Amino acid sequence: MEKSNTKIYKTFDSYILEALFLKYGVSKYYIRQSISGTVKGITPDHIKKDYDTMEKIRKDIVTMLIEKTL
Template sequence: MSKSKTKIYKSYDSNVLEALFLKYNVSKYYIRQCVNGAVKGLKADDIKKDYIKMEKLNRDTVSNLIKKTLE
């Protein structure tokens, strides 16, 4: 019997990762670990907050552009 793939991988927004990479000057791997919650600390908390904020703003911008093009 073959097993189906059950693990769900989280994908991160590459544009937001790049912006955080430039802002904090840390590796993208470290940023992903901070967002995932594997790293603890003040800097990790700041990175996670910024990621959530930037991702929401990016999503809103894309949805606004889609709405404008469909009008």
């Protein structure tokens, strides 16, 4: 039996990518690289921190809406 060599890709929230694109004015490719850790520097660190913050807030909002509607 052979192992599957399927690579699992991480998906990023497109709304957050768009917000970071507007905030920093860099390409979405650069933003994805910054989040994944491929690019090093001060700006990628800020981008990654902002992405993590926005993702956490978005999850909290969705959870709150689910609780209110149930």
